[in-house]
Amino acid sequence: MAKATIPIRSANAPSNAFEYFSTKKDEFVGWARKFSLFPYPFVTACCAMEFMAVSSSPYDTDRFGAALPRFSPRQSDLLMVVGTLTHKQAPVLLRVYEQMCEPKWVMAFGACATSGGFYQNYAAVAGIDKIIPVDIYVPGCPPRPETVIDAIMMLQDRIAGSRHPIITENF
Amino acid sequence: MAAAILDLMQQQLVAAGGEVSLSHGMLVVVVPRADLLGTVRRLKSEFGFDLFLDVTAVDWPDRTPRFDVVHHFYSTTHMIRIRLKIRIPESEPSVDSLVSLYGSANFMERECHDMYGIVFRGNPDLRPILLYEGFVGHPLRKDYPKLQEQPLVPYRT
Numbered sequence: 001m002a003k004a005t006i007p008i009r010s011a012n013a014p015s016n017a018f019e020y021f022s023t024k025k026d027e028f029v030g031w032a033r034k035f036s037l038f039p040y041p042f043v044t045a046c047c048a049m050e051f052m053a054v055s056s057s058p059y060d061t062d063r064f065g066a067a068l069p070r071f072s073p074r075q076s077d078l079l080m081v082v083g084t085l086t087h088k089q090a091p092v093l094l095r096v097y098e099q100m101c102e103p104k105w106v107m108a109f110g111a112c113a114t115s116g117g118f119y120q121n122y123a124a125v126a127g128i129d130k131i132i133p134v135d136i137y138v139p140g141c142p143p144r145p146e147t148v149i150d151a152i153m154m155l156q157d158r159i160a161g162s163r164h165p166i167i168t169e170n171f
Numbered sequence: 172m173a174a175a176i177l178d179l180m181q182q183q184l185v186a187a188g189g190e191v192s193l194s195h196g197m198l199v200v201v202v203p204r205a206d207l208l209g210t211v212r213r214l215k216s217e218f219g220f221d222l223f224l225d226v227t228a229v230d231w232p233d234r235t236p237r238f239d240v241v242h243h244f245y246s247t248t249h250m251i252r253i254r255l256k257i258r259i260p261e262s263e264p265s266v267d268s269l270v271s272l273y274g275s276a277n278f279m280e281r282e283c284h285d286m287y288g289i290v291f292r293g294n295p296d297l298r299p300i301l302l303y304e305g306f307v308g309h310p311l312r313k314d315y316p317k318l319q320e321q322p323l324v325p326y327r328t
């Protein structure tokens with residue numbers, strides 16, 4: 001009767017450490033990135049009040065590593081477009097988005113940023129996704145802080161579950 | 172005091188060729204276009220209307236003349252308001268600027284020029300203030316299409 005044996009690697013076989021780390025790399029980088037979402041608040045309208053409420057201590061977005069607003073787009077990961085976007089401001093938003101370094105994510109905060117809200121006229125852009133790609137939409141006029149926290153958590157899940165190539169075409 | 176001033180103004184401005192009525196206790200004077208500067212100068216020097224509140228316009232698409240240009244003034248000594256209206260035609264939508272009397276008229280006239288296309292003669296700087304360079308048309312006119320957008324950034328697909 002053959003005894004089950006533990007396979008023993010020979011001493012000069014190549015190490016599997018590199019394979020192990022390269023398969024776990026996306027998981028590790030995703031874990032690191034999901035807890036360091038530095039937001040850039042692009043605040044244009046009344047949703048700013050709710051943004052301030054979200055940033056205040058009772059809701060404690062520091063739990064998610066998303067409590068440190070960077071007022072330079074070059075240092076931030078998450079572009080939060082808070083409020084109505086007008087056609088006059090659209091070039092500014094596009095420029096801010098283009099100045100952000102990869103990887104970057106965009107949150108449309110509130111009904112106006114999502115779809116234009118109740119504005120349908122010469123002045124307002126009907127949703128910032130006509131100008132820049134959006135990763136997550138937060139409904140509400142304005143959204144409750146819980147909605148924003150839910151959105152941050154959903155975004156974290158998405159970051160943790162996605163691939164994180166070190167070198168991309170945008171590198 | 173205020174009533175006395177109102178009576179005085181009513182008598183004098185009617186004599187000067189204006190149409191006068193009362194709306195919610197506020198004096199409303201329709202003045203001919205040529206008399207605007209003279210009337211406002213008198214309001215400022217003789218009746219103490221030292222605060223220029225706003226200038227805007229009203230578009231009556233079925234009426235000739237088509238536009239009303241509406242000025243509001245306030246007197247901080249008598250604490251009363253007055254409203255001046257000038258009727259102007261669509262073919263030549265222009266009135267005299269009040270910048271020489273009230274410096275604050277500058278930005279308000281620029282806004283009115285943006286939204287209604289009223290030309291304020293004598294305003295030194297009628298660039299767009301709320302709209303942007305290249306915007307065609309005047310969005311608060313009734314014949315501006317309600318859904319017409321003029322985006323500065325091309326939309327993504």
